Amino acid sequence: MSKLQLYLISFLLITSSLVHSASKNEIDESMYQAFLLITKKxxxxxxxxxxxxxxxENDMDLSQLSNIYNSLLELSYILDNKDDAKKYGNKLISIIKDEPDYVKAYERLxxxxxxxxxxxKFRYIFIEHCG
Incomplete structure (x- = not known):
């Protein structure tokens, strides 16, 4: 089986497990599988x-959402996609900036x-947050 076929099967398993309403554990498991793909580059x-x-998204808690948007932001940088960086970076900022438990995470971001x-290279996208 080729690498491409293996990745495609992994992707299909992840997405097919999410067709229905997902539990916290199912979402966490899918997030882990998505993370493993990052480790494989x-x-x-x-x-x-x-x-x-x-x-x-409606089945997720704030921790899961922030982790997913953070991962998508990182991936947008790696994939050199400024539109996605803006979209996911602003979404991440909007969901954590006023949350008391996320003050440190917001400051790090x-x-x-x-x-x-x-x-x-993407600083200009977030200029309104950098003042």
Whole structure:
């Protein structure tokens, strides 16, 4: 079986498990599988897997949502997709910026997108958050 077939099967398993309303554990398991694709440097399949998980956004808690949007933001940087970076970065900011339990996460995110060298190429996208 080729690598492509293996990845396709993995992706289909992830997405098919999410066709119905998903439990917290099912979402967590799908997130883990999407993360494993990142560790294998299969960024396109991982991105697709995270997007499939978002189909169950209404079934997710804030922790799951923030982790998924953070992963999609990271993947958008890796895949050099400024439109996705803007979309997922702004969504992540909007869901965590006023949450007391996410103050540190918000500050780390803000530092990363506004000050770190590794995100310099997309800094202009988040200028309204960097003032």
């Amino acid at each position: 299969d960024f396109i399949s991982s991105n697709a897997a995270y997007l499939a998980i978002l189909e169950h 803000k530092y990363r997108i506004c000050s770190s060298q590794d995100w310099a």
